[in-house]
Amino acid sequence: MAALLEVRDLHVAYGQIDAVRGVSFDVDAGQVVALIGSNGAGKTTTLRTLSGLQRASGGEVRLDGDRIDRLAAHEIVARGVAHAPEGRRLFPRMTIRENLDLGAYRRRDSEVEADVAMVYDLFPILAERRAQAAGTLSGGEQQMLAIGRALMSRPRLLMLDEPSMGLSPLVMRTIFSTLSELKTRGTTLLLVEQNAQAALGLADSGHVLETGRIVLSGTGADLLRDEGVRKAYLGED
Amino acid sequence: MRQFVQQLVNGTVLGATYGLIALGYTMVYGIIQLINFAHGEIFMVGAFGGLTVYRYWLPESLAGNVWVALPAVLIVAIAVSVGTAVLMERLAYRPLRNAPRLAPLITAIGVSIFLQEAVRLFYPGGKRQQPFPQLISSGTFDVAGVTVAWVSVFVVVVAVALMVALQVFVKKTKTGKAMRATSQDPESAKLMGIDINRVIVVTFVLGAALAAVAGVMQGMRFAQIDFRIGFLSGLKAFTAAVLGGIGNITGAVLGGFLLGIVEALATQYVPQGSSWKDVWAFIVLIAVLVVRPGGLLGERVATRA
Numbered sequence: 001m002a003a004l005l006e007v008r009d010l011h012v013a014y015g016q017i018d019a020v021r022g023v024s025f026d027v028d029a030g031q032v033v034a035l036i037g038s039n040g041a042g043k044t045t046t047l048r049t050l051s052g053l054q055r056a057s058g059g060e061v062r063l064d065g066d067r068i069d070r071l072a073a074h075e076i077v078a079r080g081v082a083h084a085p086e087g088r089r090l091f092p093r094m095t096i097r098e099n100l101d102l103g104a105y106r107r108r109d110s111e112v113e114a115d116v117a118m119v120y121d122l123f124p125i126l127a128e129r130r131a132q133a134a135g136t137l138s139g140g141e142q143q144m145l146a147i148g149r150a151l152m153s154r155p156r157l158l159m160l161d162e163p164s165m166g167l168s169p170l171v172m173r174t175i176f177s178t179l180s181e182l183k184t185r186g187t188t189l190l191l192v193e194q195n196a197q198a199a200l201g202l203a204d205s206g207h208v209l210e211t212g213r214i215v216l217s218g219t220g221a222d223l224l225r226d227e228g229v230r231k232a233y234l235g236e237d
Numbered sequence: 238m239r240q241f242v243q244q245l246v247n248g249t250v251l252g253a254t255y256g257l258i259a260l261g262y263t264m265v266y267g268i269i270q271l272i273n274f275a276h277g278e279i280f281m282v283g284a285f286g287g288l289t290v291y292r293y294w295l296p297e298s299l300a301g302n303v304w305v306a307l308p309a310v311l312i313v314a315i316a317v318s319v320g321t322a323v324l325m326e327r328l329a330y331r332p333l334r335n336a337p338r339l340a341p342l343i344t345a346i347g348v349s350i351f352l353q354e355a356v357r358l359f360y361p362g363g364k365r366q367q368p369f370p371q372l373i374s375s376g377t378f379d380v381a382g383v384t385v386a387w388v389s390v391f392v393v394v395v396a397v398a399l400m401v402a403l404q405v406f407v408k409k410t411k412t413g414k415a416m417r418a419t420s421q422d423p424e425s426a427k428l429m430g431i432d433i434n435r436v437i438v439v440t441f442v443l444g445a446a447l448a449a450v451a452g453v454m455q456g457m458r459f460a461q462i463d464f465r466i467g468f469l470s471g472l473k474a475f476t477a478a479v480l481g482g483i484g485n486i487t488g489a490v491l492g493g494f495l496l497g498i499v500e501a502l503a504t505q506y507v508p509q510g511s512s513w514k515d516v517w518a519f520i521v522l523i524a525v526l527v528v529r530p531g532g533l534l535g536e537r538v539a540t541r542a
Contacts, residue, residue: 053424077430089425091418102418105411106430153430 002065004029004188005050005081005157010069011058012042012049019045021212022059027157032179032189034199034220036233037209043192044086046209047159050190051083052076063157078106082155086162086192088146092135096126099134099145103152112152119148122178140171147178151187158182159190164198176202196233200224208233239382244501250389250458252497253396257451258474259481259489260403261444267420267484268440270338274345275325276448277471278352279318283449284369284462285356286317291370300370307372314449321352322445326438349467356464366463369456392454399447400490407486412439420484469515476522482535491533496521 003026012020020042027033035043048054050061052073061069068076077083082103091099100119104112120127123144129137134145143163150158163179164172176198183189183202193199200206203220208229216229223229258280265273290313291306299305329348333341357363377386407413419426419436426433455470456462477496481488496518503517504510510517525533 051428053427072432073427074430074432077428083428085425085428089422089428091421091425093421094414094417098414102414102426102429102431105415149429 002062003027004064005190006062006065007046007050007059008062009059010046010049010056010061012045012054013057014045018057019212020049023209023212023214024059025207025214025217027188027190029156029188030186031204032183032191032202032220034191034193034196034203034206035209036193036196036199036206036223036229038194038233040211041209042212043209044161047083047161047190047192048085050076050159051081053083053085074106077153080153080156081159082150082153082157083159084146084150084161084163086165088142090134090137090142090145090149093133095131096134096137096145097130099149100152103149106153115152115154119151122151122181123148139166140168140174143167143171143175144178147175151182155187157188157190159192161192162194163191164193164195172198194233196229197224200229240505241502242381243383244505245498246383246385246389248498248501249494250392250497251501252477252494253393254451254454254458254470254493255474255477255497256400256490256493257396257447257454258470259477259493260400260486261448262475262478263481263483263486263489264416264440264444266478267486268416268423268437269330269334269341271330271341271345272475273330273444274342274471274475275348275352276444277467277469277474278349279322279325279445279467280448280452280455280470280474281462281464281467282321282352282356282452283314283318283445284452284456284466285360285363285367285464286449287311287314287453287456288367288369288462289313289317291372303372303374306370310370310372311450311453314453315446318445318449318452319442322441323438326441331434331437349471353464353467360464363464366461369460369462371460372457388454388457392458395450395454399450403443403447404486406443412436416440473515473518476518479532480522480525482532485532485534488532488534495533 005027008024010020010023011018023046035046037043045054049056052071056069060067063079063081068079091102100116125141126144126148134142137145147163163175167175179189180202191199191203200220200223206218206220206223207214208216261276262273265271287310290309291300295306295309325348329344330341333344373388373391377384407416415431415436418429418431419433423433455466473496477492478489480496481492499521500514500517504514
């Protein structure tokens with residue numbers, strides 16, 4: 001059976017600069033896949049291309065076997081791909097509740113209310129502040145809302161870009177324990193992280209990106225044991 | 238005192254028109270950061286659309302019936318303005334969506350000249366003032382010595398109703414929420430599954446419909462229109478939008494009424510005020526921007542990162 005998401009020889013260019021140069025990987029349903037690598041390795045560009053914010057200059061992206069790399073961003077969301085972007089990108093002057101409702105923008109079913117309750121259950125602090133403007137939240141709360149908002153579309157694939165960015169270790173642990181809760185519920189996650197330790201600890205498989213190419217792939221546990229990875233990304237000598 | 242109240246009333250009527258037009262400026266700016274200088278002409282073509290239905294299409298037996306003539310004039314005016322605005326967005330602005338900001342701005346000025354000239358050259362008698370039908374009785378009534386025309390009541394009631402309706406639409410409906418989301422972060426809006434091209438079209442449609450109603454109102458109040466009416470009204474309405482804080486819907490309404498009232502009062506109380514009547518709006522604008530560069534309800538001056 002084909003993977004949920006298939007990325008084949010993906011190329012993305014900004015003008016003359018090739019940011020992503022032939023990246024291929026799969027994400028199977030129910031799996032957690034991590035893309036790790038340093039700044040400028042092409043991780044964010046890869047995610048932005050998968051969600052349609054950026055155009056691929058070459059290669060293919062398939063969701064359930066169907067090409068999605070030519071679709072507009074809002075059509076890709078409709079196919080079941082949610083993207084919690086780098087920097088959270090909430091709607092700062094709208095309330096938490098309104099942000100969550102926008103996450104469910106494409107939905108026409110009657111279970112939106114139940115999913116709002118599910119998000120509040122996952123992140124109780126959001127329930128307390130539901131009427132507050134998103135721009136007034138702390139960094140950790142904003143990240144929780146960004147994840148909650150992405151979940152509101154009931155995605156088949158949830159892509160998270162640097163959920164740990166700018167967070168204290170304590171808040172980061174809260175976020176990752178929620179992600180591991182989502183994993184046990186069977187949510188398919190594609191996770192971009194600079195924090196390789198946390199990401200690989202959660203991931204079934206991982207890929208290391210360097211200057212737009214995948215240089216190493218393996219299970220999360222293998223990569224955590226890999227000497228090169230330990231040196232380059234976990235700060236060990 | 239009676240004079241003062243009389244001018245307040247006059248200013249409110251004037252301000253209602255400014256406010257209605259200002260909403261189109263402010264909504265479009267809020268969504269795509271474009272000062273749509275052709276918006277005044279959308280207002281103007283609406284007035285001409287209304288005139289056309291009255292002059293050429295309505296059978297004479299119905300033209301005197303306000304319950305038929307007024308809705309017919311309004312509906313056609315709205316249709317003409319909305320159609321023009323949708324074409325303008327599609328043909329002139331959308332191709333420049335990712336161009337440097339100066340390009341759509343200059344294009345807007347071009348569209349504005351194009352629409353003025355099109356009406357001047359191709360509307361029958363378009364080079365001269367055209368009489369505009371009164372539609373509502375030209376009668377007046379007195380309240381405590383203050384004279385109010387029925388047209389004024391109609392103008393203010395309709396304008397306020399539309400402003401309230403717009404607020405409800407933007408706050409409560411799904412499309413309205415999509416508009417606010419797009420104005421706050423268009424890229425993030427796409428990730429919610431919002432088709433932002435559709436949101437942009439809806440924004441132009443709403444602004445154009447309000448401007449069309451304002452165009453018909455202006456025609457009824459001054460009993461004549463010409464191809465230039467969009468320029469000055471557009472400029473003042475734009476001033477109202479900036480005064481209130483561009484991008485802010487409540488601000489546009491507030492700015493509109495404020496400008497109308499200032500203009501009416503200054504005309505009355507400043508010596509030679511009436512010959513300067515078109516200057517007050519801009520004096521107020523400069524005064525407010527010195528103190529509050531973002532406008533009265535503007536949230537911040539810095540542009541989005």
